[in-house]
Amino acid sequence: MDWMAWTWPTAAFFIIIGCTLTVFTVLAIKFPETPRKGVLQIETTRGDRLFITLLGSAFINLAWLGLVGANQPYALIVCFAYALAVFRWV
Structure with a gap:
C-alpha cells in the first residue's frame, strides 16, 4: 500500500x-432484466440505480462533512437508507 x-x-x-x-x-x-419505471418516471436498470445510489451517496457524505463535520459513520446510515429508497422506488 x-x-x-x-x-x-x-x-x-x-x-x-x-x-x-x-x-x-x-x-x-x-x-x-427489463428496465422499469419508478417514481422519477424514467426507465432504469439495476446498474442505473447503482450509479444513482453511488452518486447520491457521495453528495450525502460531502454535505454531511460540510454541515456536521464529525460522526461521519452516521452518514453511512443515511446512505444505506437512500440506497434502499433508490432500489425500491426509482
Missing part, C-alpha cells in the same frame, strides 16, 4: 466498489 500512500479505508472502499460491480455483472448475466 506504500506505492500510492493509500490508507486501508480508501483501499477497502475501492475493493468494495469493485466487488459490487462484479456482483452486478454476474446478476445481469444470470438474471437479465
Whole structure:
C-alpha cells in the first residue's frame, strides 16, 4: 500500500466498489432484466440505480462533512437508507 500512500479505508472502499460491480455483472448475466419505471418516471436498470445510489451517496457524505463535520459513520446510515429508497422506488 506504500506505492500510492493509500490508507486501508480508501483501499477497502475501492475493493468494495469493485466487488459490487462484479456482483452486478454476474446478476445481469444470470438474471437479465427489463428496465422499469419508478417514481422519477424514467426507465432504469439495476446498474442505473447503482450509479444513482453511488452518486447520491457521495453528495450525502460531502454535505454531511460540510454541515456536521464529525460522526461521519452516521452518514453511512443515511446512505444505506437512500440506497434502499433508490432500489425500491426509482
